Amino acid sequence: MxxxxxxxxxxxxxxxxxxxxxxxxxxxxxxxxxxxxxxxxxxxxxxxxxxxxxxxxxxDAYARSLRRRSTMTIGVLAFDLSDPFCVPLMRGIQEGAHKAGYMLLVMDAQTQRKLFDNYLHTLLERRAEGVIVLASWVFEENNLLGDIRKNNVPIAIVGRDLTSREINSILVDNEVGGALAARHLYDLGHRRIAVIRGPEEMCDSEPRWAGIQRVVAETGMKLDQSLVFQLPGVVGPASGFEGGLRFAREMLKSRKQFTAVLAFDDLTALGVVRGLSEGGVRVPQDYSVTGFDDVLPAEVATPAITTIRQPLREMGIEAAERVLQAIQSGANSPAKAKLHKTQPELIVRTSTAPPAKQRRKETSR
The missing domain is CATH 1.10.260 (434 Repressor (Amino-terminal Domain))
Structure with a gap:
């Protein structure tokens, strides 16, 4: 026929x-x-x-879901998908969900609280069987995730510790990461280190700063408080870069003595490199710069950024597996929320080197 x-x-x-x-x-x-x-x-x-x-x-997957009473869908709510930090996380989540035959329903809050709230409601309306939140910034949490829990929808959050609210949490050990970056610069011979802390509302900021201070205390190194800066609140994906650029300009203009900059994250480090370059100085010949996260731009930049790697893809896989396990367990046997803290790794690239004076001494011997 x-x-x-x-x-x-x-x-x-x-x-x-x-x-x-x-x-x-x-x-x-x-x-x-x-x-x-x-x-x-x-x-x-x-x-x-x-x-x-x-x-x-x-x-017809929709018709099948009605028959099975299962949408086979996991909702993913990201604070800002344009942030390079989210890309490997999303790949890991997709990998974990795909193995189990689940589809992702992805929402981008664009760092806007109102969109964040609206999209959470949308995920419930779309009957997502589980929810993964990518958010390291601090938001008012009271009742924000309450509706999801009331509906017995499994949830995991990447970048925050909300185990106290019975939410599975996946994040890197930020204090260890901050210490790794500070120790690397110290071991290279740097003693005059400028630090750019993260925004106050980001939960990563304080533990990274605590790790830096731990190394300072252990080594007897002193930080010039006039060379300790703090990024303002996140208003867009380029906020870190713009902050690093501005602070680099300020440091050069102040004529303060420093040999290295420990930046909050990779985008901030890239902004610092741009600002130093504009001022006619070189990285790492004149100043060393470190970042944090190990996103793709840090690897392909010139110079490539020495950074602290978060195992982002693996963290995404872990988040998917936590949610899938909870879905399979069902509401009748909810497991206690767990914190999965991953270990960071120092990745040495070309943006760091011994201080210029130390290199001159070594070559003159």
Missing amino acids: RVGQRKSGHVTLLDIARASDFSVSTVSIVLSEAPLSQNVAEKTREHIRTIARQLGYHP
């Missing part, structure tokens, strides 16, 4: 039934590979499948 071209719309079981001259029920049994399909002649089954392929038929 010749299959005609349909005018518009998705191909349905009725379209295949008409084209194959079999009932909708027979077509449905064959294409769903139901047990009753074994009662249908092999020739008939092959004929129906051939027609379905020719018409470009795909099963």
Whole structure:
């Protein structure tokens, strides 16, 4: 039988039934590979499948979800998808969800609290079976996630510790990471280090600063408080870069003595490198610069940024697995929320080197 071209719309079981001259029920049994399909002649089954392929038929996932009472969907709410930090996280989440046959429903809050709230409600309305939140910035949490918990929807958050609110949490050990960066500069011979702290409302800021101070106390190194800066609140994906650029200009203008800059994250470090370069000085020949996160721009920049790597892809996989395990366990046996703290790693690249005076001494020996 010749299959005609349909005018518009998705191909349905009725379209295949008409084209194959079999009932909708027979077509449905064959294409769903139901047990009753074994009662249908092999020739008939092959004929129906051939027609379905020719018409470009795909099963109706929405209809299937109604029958199963399962959407097979995990909602992902990101604070800002344009941030390079989110890219490897999303890949990890996608990898973990795909293995279990789940689809992702991704929402981008664009660092806006109102959008964040609205999208949480949307994920509930769309019957997402689990929710993963990517948010390291501090927001007012009272009742924000309450509706999700009341609906027994499993949730995991990446970048925050909300285990006290019975939410599975995945984040890097920021204090260890801050200490790694400070120790690296100290071991290179730097003693006059400028520090750019993260925004006050970001939960990563304080533990990274605590790690830096721990190394300062252990080594007896002193920090010039006039060379300790703090980024303002996050207003967009370029906030860190712009802050690093501005502070680098201020440092050069002040003529304060420093040999290295320990930046809050990679984008801030890239801004510092730009500002120093504009001032006619070189990295790492004149000043060393470190970042944090190990996002792609840090690796491909010139100079490539020495940084503290977060295992972001692995953290995304972990978040997906936590939510999937909770979905499979069901509401009758909820597991206690757990904190998964990953270990950071120092990645040495070309933006750091011993101080210029020390290098001159070593080469003159």
